[in-house]
Amino acid sequence: MSQNAVTEPESTSDAAAIIPMPLDAETAVHRMADRARAASRVLARADRNWKDRGLDAIVRGLDAGRKFIISANAKDLRREREAGTAAPLLDRLRLDDARIDGLIAALRELGGLPDPVGTVLRGQTLPNGLRLRQIHVPMGVVGAIYEARPNVTVDIAGLALKSGNAVLLRGGSAAAESNKALLSVIRDALGSVGLPEDAVQSIDAYGREGATALMQARGKVDVLIPRGGRSLIQAVVTSASVPVIETGEGNVHIYLDASASIEMAVPILLNAKTQRPSVCNAVETLLVHPDAVAAPAVLAALHKAGVRLHADSRATALAGTTPTIPATEADWETEYMDLDLAVAVVDDLDAAIKHIRRYTTGHTEAILTNDLAHSERFIAEVDSAAVIVNASTRFTDGGQLGLGAEIGISTQKMHARGPMGLRELTTTKWIVQGDGHVRS
Amino acid sequence: MSQNAVTEPESTSDAAAIIPMPLDAETAVHRMADRARAASRVLARADRNWKDRGLDAIVRGLDAGRKFIISANAKDLRREREAGTAAPLLDRLRLDDARIDGLIAALRELGGLPDPVGTVLRGQTLPNGLRLRQIHVPMGVVGAIYEARPNVTVDIAGLALKSGNAVLLRGGSAAAESNKALLSVIRDALGSVGLPEDAVQSIDAYGREGATALMQARGKVDVLIPRGGRSLIQAVVTSASVPVIETGEGNVHIYLDASASIEMAVPILLNAKTQRPSVCNAVETLLVHPDAVAAPAVLAALHKAGVRLHADSRATALAGTTPTIPATEADWETEYMDLDLAVAVVDDLDAAIKHIRRYTTGHTEAILTNDLAHSERFIAEVDSAAVIVNASTRFTDGGQLGLGAEIGISTQKMHARGPMGLRELTTTKWIVQGDGHVRS
Numbered sequence: 001m002s003q004n005a006v007t008e009p010e011s012t013s014d015a016a017a018i019i020p021m022p023l024d025a026e027t028a029v030h031r032m033a034d035r036a037r038a039a040s041r042v043l044a045r046a047d048r049n050w051k052d053r054g055l056d057a058i059v060r061g062l063d064a065g066r067k068f069i070i071s072a073n074a075k076d077l078r079r080e081r082e083a084g085t086a087a088p089l090l091d092r093l094r095l096d097d098a099r100i101d102g103l104i105a106a107l108r109e110l111g112g113l114p115d116p117v118g119t120v121l122r123g124q125t126l127p128n129g130l131r132l133r134q135i136h137v138p139m140g141v142v143g144a145i146y147e148a149r150p151n152v153t154v155d156i157a158g159l160a161l162k163s164g165n166a167v168l169l170r171g172g173s174a175a176a177e178s179n180k181a182l183l184s185v186i187r188d189a190l191g192s193v194g195l196p197e198d199a200v201q202s203i204d205a206y207g208r209e210g211a212t213a214l215m216q217a218r219g220k221v222d223v224l225i226p227r228g229g230r231s232l233i234q235a236v237v238t239s240a241s242v243p244v245i246e247t248g249e250g251n252v253h254i255y256l257d258a259s260a261s262i263e264m265a266v267p268i269l270l271n272a273k274t275q276r277p278s279v280c281n282a283v284e285t286l287l288v289h290p291d292a293v294a295a296p297a298v299l300a301a302l303h304k305a306g307v308r309l310h311a312d313s314r315a316t317a318l319a320g321t322t323p324t325i326p327a328t329e330a331d332w333e334t335e336y337m338d339l340d341l342a343v344a345v346v347d348d349l350d351a352a353i354k355h356i357r358r359y360t361t362g363h364t365e366a367i368l369t370n371d372l373a374h375s376e377r378f379i380a381e382v383d384s385a386a387v388i389v390n391a392s393t394r395f396t397d398g399g400q401l402g403l404g405a406e407i408g409i410s411t412q413k414m415h416a417r418g419p420m421g422l423r424e425l426t427t428t429k430w431i432v433q434g435d436g437h438v439r440s
Numbered sequence: 441m442s443q444n445a446v447t448e449p450e451s452t453s454d455a456a457a458i459i460p461m462p463l464d465a466e467t468a469v470h471r472m473a474d475r476a477r478a479a480s481r482v483l484a485r486a487d488r489n490w491k492d493r494g495l496d497a498i499v500r501g502l503d504a505g506r507k508f509i510i511s512a513n514a515k516d517l518r519r520e521r522e523a524g525t526a527a528p529l530l531d532r533l534r535l536d537d538a539r540i541d542g543l544i545a546a547l548r549e550l551g552g553l554p555d556p557v558g559t560v561l562r563g564q565t566l567p568n569g570l571r572l573r574q575i576h577v578p579m580g581v582v583g584a585i586y587e588a589r590p591n592v593t594v595d596i597a598g599l600a601l602k603s604g605n606a607v608l609l610r611g612g613s614a615a616a617e618s619n620k621a622l623l624s625v626i627r628d629a630l631g632s633v634g635l636p637e638d639a640v641q642s643i644d645a646y647g648r649e650g651a652t653a654l655m656q657a658r659g660k661v662d663v664l665i666p667r668g669g670r671s672l673i674q675a676v677v678t679s680a681s682v683p684v685i686e687t688g689e690g691n692v693h694i695y696l697d698a699s700a701s702i703e704m705a706v707p708i709l710l711n712a713k714t715q716r717p718s719v720c721n722a723v724e725t726l727l728v729h730p731d732a733v734a735a736p737a738v739l740a741a742l743h744k745a746g747v748r749l750h751a752d753s754r755a756t757a758l759a760g761t762t763p764t765i766p767a768t769e770a771d772w773e774t775e776y777m778d779l780d781l782a783v784a785v786v787d788d789l790d791a792a793i794k795h796i797r798r799y800t801t802g803h804t805e806a807i808l809t810n811d812l813a814h815s816e817r818f819i820a821e822v823d824s825a826a827v828i829v830n831a832s833t834r835f836t837d838g839g840q841l842g843l844g845a846e847i848g849i850s851t852q853k854m855h856a857r858g859p860m861g862l863r864e865l866t867t868t869k870w871i872v873q874g875d876g877h878v879r880s
Binding site for chain 2: 041044045124126130132134137139140218222223237238241243245263264267268270271272275375379380381383384385386387388389390391392394395396400401402412413414415417418427428429430431432433434435436437438439
């Protein structure tokens with residue numbers, strides 16, 4: 001399969017322009033990774049001012065290129081509409097002036113964030129006089145695999161640039177024209193301030209074989225970040241030999257303890273479920289103590305807000321006149337991402353923790369309580385990226401937690417856990433300085 | 441393959457004792473992982489004092505069990521000697537009183553180290569009053585795959601206990617009797633202080649199928665640490681779906697700049713090459729500036745110390761009367777782990793960095809120089825876990841760098857880079873505390 005000859009896409013860099021021969025997808029992706037490595041060395045030494053000038057240039061390019069970008073996007077939209085693509089997917093594919101404004105605002109915010117590169121993580125002078133410091137340095141070459149959402153192209157390019165990494169992008173084929181237009185804007189912008197254009201490259205021209213080559217390019221690509229739904233992430237985790245940072249899935253729980261007040265519980269549940277039901281930090285299961293005073297009011301308020309309540313028999317009884325749908329085993333496992341909520345009555349805190357351990361994806365869980373011992377036990381015993389007491393689960397977000405822009409929310413334990421900001425796109429390096437020191 | 445019925449090994453825990461039915465390797469390993477998970481929850485909440493009492497109990501058990509351990513080890517040694525196993529492998533397999541003393545000393549040192557669990561990595565109160573902290577918590581269940589070195593069994597069990605992790609061990613089959621004896625000592629010790637015995641389990645009874653099941657137990661095992669030679673690590677990296685931390689390989693370079701003095705260069709090279717040639721932080725290639733004043737003296741001293749010099753033509757000329765062996769391409773790629781050193785003359789610092797980029801495994805590289813600009817460029821442009829100026833490469837070691845005991849030296853960029861101590865066996869958890877906070 002990987003032997004099919006594909007013509008290498010035209011590149012604006014001189015090095016690429018002199019190699020117009022046809023290449024198989026694997027060779028082409030490896031060559032792009034090598035050029036990305038060379039670019040990453042320039043980026044790794046670029047100071048914050050230079051990288052921020054690059055972000056500014058991308059902002060100017062997006063602003064000046066609105067017509068060009070939107071007309072490229074229109075081609076994708078037309079093709080996909082004719083192919084019968086569903087409306088929500090078409091919506092995610094769409095770029096308009098408002099969305100370009102959003103991308104520009106995000107890049108400007110990124111420009112305002114501190115540079116993680118060079119930050120000293122720890123350091124000391126040893127008894128023998130050896131000077132040590134461990135500093136943050138860029139990963140090098142990052143691979144990103146995502147779905148047909150062209151805004152992700154700009155997001156990831158910006159985060160990679162600010163953290164000093166070169167990036168190889170693989171977007172969805174449905175967004176091919178949009179991504180091509182955005183790539184040319186981004187690469188021209190980088191070139192205009194003297195940064196290497198090969199810091200941002202797309203492997204889209206090499207199709208599935210290109211994606212496979214990217215996932216297998218161990219040694220050439222330092223880390224792979226899949227961004228999208230469950231099936232995309234599982235496919236990458238299974239196929240990749242390059243280390244992967246898993247992001248995303250959130251089967252988020254809230255435990256309503258007996259002592260939580262109505263005044264606190266109702267606004268938090270409404271916020272956690274209805275503010276933006278389609279995101280990973282929205283609550284999906286409510287666990288209720290049998291004596292939770294706030295329960296009937298919470299369920300009534302959720303129902304009034306349009307939430308379908310999938311309740312077990314005891315929760316149905318607690319709901320009183322509020323209508324519910326009988327819950328099945330599948331409800332406890334489902335990340336609805338919609339105005340649906342599974343509701344179960346659990347005997348006590350222990351039963352709540354047991355339920356969470358069984359069904360959690362390790363993203364976010366919250367307890368609403370006025371019992372100090374219960375809050376302490378919940379914090380200690382629930383093993384998720386974020387554990388929240390008396391606040392909405394919607395706070396598990398890089399921006400909300402003060403990390404600035406995020407590239408995703410890691411649900412794995414290695415490298416990064418929870419919202420991943422710029423620092424999570426770096427690795428570290430030990431610098432050891434002596435005056436002729438030898439080990440005794 | 442995985443359907444072969446194997447009898448589950450006897451366990452001292454009650455839960456296991458009542459399930460004496462035969463199990464296939466995969467089911468057995470999964471059940472052990474589930475028991476490890478339960479044990480990990482106790483360990484995660486165990487305070488430092490309790491865990492240190494566990495380490496003390498293991499020390500007492502090893503001391504009291506010397507005869508038992510050494511006689512089990514003698515069975516392994518006899519079997520392997522009869523099977524014609526090579527002398528260096530037999531030496532690594534051997535346990536005697538001195539080695540047990542070494543294990544005891546290492547466990548005592550571990551007891552003196554601070555507990556990483558609960559350390560606050562960062563924290564703040566947000567403008568809206570939400571209190572945040574990101575703390576270190578244990579990984580949970582760690583898998584370790586290693587060769588027939590029974591000391592590793594004790595090392596890893598100790599590191600896992602102190603960092604609050606349960607561990608599933610897969611040692612080499614040549615050390616089966618030794619590991620069985622050590623396991624029973626360790627588990628009895630844990631039990632004697634009320635810690636869960638299932639915090640340390642061996643999957644050795646399930647052979648290769650058990651190892652495969654361990655590597656594929658994504659979700660049940662949080663991280664896998666292979667410890668051993670290149671082929672073991674590559675096999676694990678290729679087969680595992682559980683996240684792996686790669687350790688080990690060190691094709692370590694020293695660049696001898698023109699300005700480095702003889703007084704500094706000779707002792708550093710002798711230390712880096714001859715103090716312990718078989719370890720990963722020993723130097724393997726020396727790159728020499730054409731005008732390096734120290735070069736002839738360095739090469740003569742190395743030769744006198746018994747080092748075979750694999751030199752390119754220019755290095756042979758620099759060596760003068762010191763005998764050399766002509767270097768081939770393979771020499772630049774080889775981690776000798778013996779009294780051999782590849783030597784090349786490079787035109788300048790740029791050529792040295794270019795050579796390092798091509799052949800490094802990303803472990804450790806050093807520059808010997810009195811030129812400040814050169815040292816700064818070397819630090820900035822060489823992308824390895826440790827970059828050293830004017831000191832021996834032998835300092836890349838958890839103990840030497842002040843991290844305490846180490847579980848290995850990571851040569852990957854994700855999660856941990858360089859020596860991995862107790863902190864690198866933890867992940868993090870965000871704790872968010874509010875008073876009814878909702879997202880606006």
